[in-house]
Amino acid sequence: MNYLIRGxxxxxxxxxxxxxxxxxxxxxxxxxxxxxxxxxxxxxxxxEHLHLLPGLIDLHTHFREPGFEQKETIVTGAQAALHxxxxxxxxxxxxxxxxxxxSVIDNIIRKxxxxxxxxxxxxxxxxxxxxxxxxxxxxLKRAGIWAVTDDGSxxxxxxxxxxxxxxxSMMGLLVISHCEDKRLAGGGVMxxxxxSTQLGLKGNPVQSEEIAVxxxxxxARLTGARLHxxxxxxxxxxxxxxxxxxxxxxxxxxxxxxxxxxxEAACEEYNTNxxxxxxxxxxxxxxxxxxxxxxxxxxxxxxDHAPHTEEEKMLEFxxxxxxxxxxxxxxxxxxxxxxxxxxxxxxxxxxRMSTRPAEILKLPEGFGEIRKGTEANLTLVDLSEExxxxxxxxxxxxxNSCFGGKKLKGKVMATLCLxxxxxxxxxxxR
Amino acid sequence: xxxxxxxxxxxxxxxxxKEEIELLLQTAKSFQEISLRPxxxxxxxxxxxxxxxxxxxxxxxxxxxxLAEKRLSADTINMVGSTSSMVKGESLKDTARNIESLKVxxxxxxxxxxxxxxxxxxxxxxxxxxxxDGINEHPTQALLDMxxxxxxxxxxxxxxxxxxxxxxxxxxxxxxxxxxxKLGAQVTVCGPKTLLPPQIEKxxxxxxxxxxxxxxxxxxxxxxxxxxxxxxxxxFPSIREYAISYQxxxxxxxxxxxxxxxxxxxxxxxxxxxxxxxxxxPYSVILDQVTHGLAVRMAVLYLLSGGPREGEE
Numbered sequence: 001m002n003y004l005i006r007g008x009x010x011x012x013x014x015x016x017x018x019x020x021x022x023x024x025x026x027x028x029x030x031x032x033x034x035x036x037x038x039x040x041x042x043x044x045x046x047x048e049h050l051h052l053l054p055g056l057i058d059l060h061t062h063f064r065e066p067g068f069e070q071k072e073t074i075v076t077g078a079q080a081a082l083h084x085x086x087x088x089x090x091x092x093x094x095x096x097x098x099x100x101x102x103s104v105i106d107n108i109i110r111k112x113x114x115x116x117x118x119x120x121x122x123x124x125x126x127x128x129x130x131x132x133x134x135x136x137x138x139x140l141k142r143a144g145i146w147a148v149t150d151d152g153s154x155x156x157x158x159x160x161x162x163x164x165x166x167x168x169s170m171m172g173l174l175v176i177s178h179c180e181d182k183r184l185a186g187g188g189v190m191x192x193x194x195x196s197t198q199l200g201l202k203g204n205p206v207q208s209e210e211i212a213v214x215x216x217x218x219x220a221r222l223t224g225a226r227l228h229x230x231x232x233x234x235x236x237x238x239x240x241x242x243x244x245x246x247x248x249x250x251x252x253x254x255x256x257x258x259x260x261x262x263x264e265a266a267c268e269e270y271n272t273n274x275x276x277x278x279x280x281x282x283x284x285x286x287x288x289x290x291x292x293x294x295x296x297x298x299x300x301x302x303x304d305h306a307p308h309t310e311e312e313k314m315l316e317f318x319x320x321x322x323x324x325x326x327x328x329x330x331x332x333x334x335x336x337x338x339x340x341x342x343x344x345x346x347x348x349x350x351x352r353m354s355t356r357p358a359e360i361l362k363l364p365e366g367f368g369e370i371r372k373g374t375e376a377n378l379t380l381v382d383l384s385e386e387x388x389x390x391x392x393x394x395x396x397x398x399x400n401s402c403f404g405g406k407k408l409k410g411k412v413m414a415t416l417c418l419x420x421x422x423x424x425x426x427x428x429x430r
Numbered sequence: 431x432x433x434x435x436x437x438x439x440x441x442x443x444x445x446x447x448k449e450e451i452e453l454l455l456q457t458a459k460s461f462q463e464i465s466l467r468p469x470x471x472x473x474x475x476x477x478x479x480x481x482x483x484x485x486x487x488x489x490x491x492x493x494x495x496x497l498a499e500k501r502l503s504a505d506t507i508n509m510v511g512s513t514s515s516m517v518k519g520e521s522l523k524d525t526a527r528n529i530e531s532l533k534v535x536x537x538x539x540x541x542x543x544x545x546x547x548x549x550x551x552x553x554x555x556x557x558x559x560x561x562x563d564g565i566n567e568h569p570t571q572a573l574l575d576m577x578x579x580x581x582x583x584x585x586x587x588x589x590x591x592x593x594x595x596x597x598x599x600x601x602x603x604x605x606x607x608x609x610x611x612k613l614g615a616q617v618t619v620c621g622p623k624t625l626l627p628p629q630i631e632k633x634x635x636x637x638x639x640x641x642x643x644x645x646x647x648x649x650x651x652x653x654x655x656x657x658x659x660x661x662x663x664x665x666f667p668s669i670r671e672y673a674i675s676y677q678x679x680x681x682x683x684x685x686x687x688x689x690x691x692x693x694x695x696x697x698x699x700x701x702x703x704x705x706x707x708x709x710x711x712p713y714s715v716i717l718d719q720v721t722h723g724l725a726v727r728m729a730v731l732y733l734l735s736g737g738p739r740e741g742e743e
Binding site: 314315317318 | 444521522523541542544545546548549563564565567601604627629632633
């Protein structure tokens with residue numbers, strides 16, 4: 001399709017674009033970027049007052065398919081992602097069957113084409129995510145995986161993790177680690193501290209994460225593998241990652257919009273939509289994460305979009321599953337809590353939600369940037385639009401958001417993915 | 431008197447004011463003599479229906495509530511442990527709503543998960559009484575403990591009250607801490623470090639691992655039942671060592687005040703957290719606690735069922 005997007009404020013930190021420009025898209029590719037482009041029979045989009053960003057990339061999404069289609073499918077998850085301004089997501093492999101075999105990856109890639117949407121599948125580190133034997137990573141790589149992880153289950157066997165990191169690094173695969181010593185977590189359902197004592201809920205101490213981060217950094221040093229620490233939640237983890245980076249290790253890290261903006265206080269009233277792993281921590285941790293994201297110790301924002309049905313989240317706090325969704329609120333939460341709150345600039349946020357994730361994953365050129373000649377994967381956002389999160393309006397199959405009822409500033413107006421225009425919020429066509 | 435009571439539910443003592451707790455205790459006092467009458471029944475809850483939903487096994491609390499309900503002339507239905515539909519996979523919400531469809535006025539609920547009654551209360555029209563939720567609260571037990579202290583000591587303010595044992599997993603200790611600190615008692619919690627909740631001092635109590643410190647100068651010693659399975663979870667090395675360090679026996683009581691009260695919510699592990707001679711000895715008010723439980727639960731049921739309420743939560 002051919003489009004002319006007129007008058008958008010283009011924000012691309014990688015190519016140092018920060019100005020009002022027109023963009024011509026021809027046959028799904030960026031054909032021309034410039035001032036006052038003349039229409040040439042294209043569909044015209046008036047994007048005045050909107051910002052045009054390189055399409056957002058999420059390194060941590062649970063699409064739940066195959067196996068848990070009652071929570072989310074690749075189609076509904078991808079639509080939710082597009083709605084939230086994302087053009088590509090790393091799909092987590094804790095499906096049923098798990099992504100420990102090339103046939104499962106084939107299936108995911110085929111379904112992603114139906115949307116169409118970019119899914120960058122992750123395979124498991126170990127067979128059945130049991131932490132006992134390595135999965136067939138080379139075959140999975142040929143099938144199309146971009147990373148390996150046993151997300152949700154930290155590989156407790158340090159020798160297996162060493163071998164996994166060596167083997168993965170041979171193929172240049174990113175190793176993503178959900179850092180949590182489950183024994184030390186002790187069945188905790190929220191952060192351990194005063195609030196858990198007040199609520200009479202079992203606590204999970206910050207050390208359960210930090211011990212795991214510490215070990216995995218040591219193994220990164222030993223193996224030279226590219227290690228990506230998933231959903232960092234504590235000030236202590238930030239410190240460890242900072243030291244690893246100072247040393248020059250190939251360690252990167254992500255933080256979620258909820259860990260960047262909410263504290264354990266959200267668990268009051270036993271709200272199961274505030275139950276996730278790792279748990280929400282304290283104001284001190286939130287401040288450390290925000291600072292680390294600004295300074296680059298935390299490389300990027302990732303959603304950890306983890307859909308669960310209403311029936312599951314209706315259970316008692318102890319019994320309800322861990323996890324919250326985030327694709328449709330991530331950008332708005334970060335704009336509200338980080339950019340509008342003057343914690344970082346828009347350019348910095350774009351870098352952390354698009355450019356940097358694309359770099360970590362080593363995506364081809366055109367992702368994480370707005371570059372002439374590449375496939376159009378773009379996000380159009382109205383920075384000043386204020387809205388209130390209504391979970392019933394989500395296109396995701398699940399509604400388990402910890403931001404329900406929250407007022408946010410900044411809204412995705414449209415997403416272009418694979419050169420296709422997805423218009424959501426306003427009639428932009430003239 | 432019950433003009434001051436405006437709440438639909440009794441979920442815990444955390445959210446109650448000092449005045450509300452005092453009202454509950456005063457109301458309990460007025461119900462105390464009913465159980466001493468030849469005909470132990472008043473019509474206060476006649477025509478009202480109370481459902482006792484015990485999703486976790488309980489003998490004492492359930493019997494105490496049931497008797498309190500009967501003495502107030504309420505109609506009662508009981509659902510206990512495995513007889514509930516929970517085992518059939520029905521959600522708590524559905525179970526409760528079904529019971530509500532039977533036009534129940536008050537739901538008394540015991541559940542193994544902290545916060546279960548708090549989640550249920552806002553979706554039910556019926557009043558919800560928390561009869562113990564996970565490791566969170568057991569408000570009627572704390573009220574009967576406070577009532578017992580009032581009966582025996584005539585006051586709570588300024589008294590030194592120590593809780594000894596598994597504080598971490600104790601809903602009795604938590605409710606008592608919320609209540610007693612509001613009424614001005616000086617609360618100490620004592621147990622091995624593994625069984626003290628994180629940052630417990632921030633609730634306004636002292637914490638110690640030294641039994642002598644908890645016993646010395648205490649006006650009341652409230653002992654908590656030590657659950658034998660905590661040993662296998664490595665909270666302490668052995669029952670034997672626990673008893674050596676934290677048992678209340680005749681020797682340790684020599685260091686206590688001469689008028690110290692010994693309390694225990696039951697059931698007692700004789701010979702572990704407390705020796706038999708102390709259970710049955712002169713300081714023990716353990717059976718008074720059971721008796722007072724009846725008056726306290728009658729008071730709670732009465733206040734929650736009382737007349738038109740304004741400003742419901």
